[in-house]
Amino acid sequence: MARRSPHTEPAVDPDRILEVALALAEEKGFEQLRLSEVAERAGVALPEVAARFPDTNAVADAWFARALDAVWASPPELLADPDPAVRLERVMLRWFEALAPHRVLTGAMIRAKLWPSHPHHWVPMIFALSRLVHAFLDVARIPGRGAERAAQEIGGTLLTLETLAVFLTDPTPELQRTRAVLHRSLEGGVAVLRRVGPFLARIG
Numbered sequence: 001m002a003r004r005s006p007h008t009e010p011a012v013d014p015d016r017i018l019e020v021a022l023a024l025a026e027e028k029g030f031e032q033l034r035l036s037e038v039a040e041r042a043g044v045a046l047p048e049v050a051a052r053f054p055d056t057n058a059v060a061d062a063w064f065a066r067a068l069d070a071v072w073a074s075p076p077e078l079l080a081d082p083d084p085a086v087r088l089e090r091v092m093l094r095w096f097e098a099l100a101p102h103r104v105l106t107g108a109m110i111r112a113k114l115w116p117s118h119p120h121h122w123v124p125m126i127f128a129l130s131r132l133v134h135a136f137l138d139v140a141r142i143p144g145r146g147a148e149r150a151a152q153e154i155g156g157t158l159l160t161l162e163t164l165a166v167f168l169t170d171p172t173p174e175l176q177r178t179r180a181v182l183h184r185s186l187e188g189g190v191a192v193l194r195r196v197g198p199f200l201a202r203i204g
Contacts, residue, residue, distance in 0.1 A: 012048045014062070021059045022102055030108035033059065057121060060109035063102070064128065070098035071135050079141065087140040089186050092160070095132070096167050096178055107168040133157050159185055 020042040025033045033056045039046040053059050071094050078090050099106045113121040133156040137144075144152050162185055167178045 012044055012052065014052045017042050017044065017049055017052060018059065018062050018066070021053065021056075022063065022105065025059070025105055025108075026102065030056065030060075030105060030112060057113065057118075060113065061128075063099075063106070063109065067095050067098035068132060068135060071095050071132075071139055074139050079139070084140065084142050085186055088136060088142055088156075089182060091136050091140040092163070092182060092186075093175075093179065095136075096163070096175060096182075099167070100175060103168065103170070110168075129157060129160065133160060136160070 017038060021033060021038045024037055024041060035049050035053060035056070036046055038053075039049040042049065053062065071091060074091055074094050078094070079087050081087055081090075112118070113125055115121075130153075133153055136142075136156055137149075137152060142152060159182070163178060163182045166181045167175065170177045172178075
């Protein structure tokens, strides 16, 4: 077996490249982010950067993937409350808290994906939103199946979009406005599901 040369370059760390890209995007704006500048600042060859982040949309995807990882990694103590609504609220807040360090930049990433000239990003966004809502329900251990689960998924999607719209313009310390809207909307949604839940469970 061939021995590895002691001068072999260390493996490129995608997390480090992402951090450099985020820092540059904060400085210049997401629309002005260039992979060549990311490579230069990271001290990494441009082909190495492009192999992991073929375009700036891949940078955005990696940022959202990191936030989703934070949801999956929710600690057990966060999920100890017996009330499913409390667990769901805490899990959803994990996602918003993960995005908070680059809140304004997050909005710029979403707007870039929604540009009329980027229709190839629209369908992946729908699937990404669906995966996110499924993660919220799964991690929070929300019971439900059939029609009841479908209603939960629809409600979770609307709740996520409503709260996201507030989050993107929320300058309050510790996301107070976002937390208030999420709590109020979740309470209203739970009240509706509790009224129609037994019926949905029967037809599901």
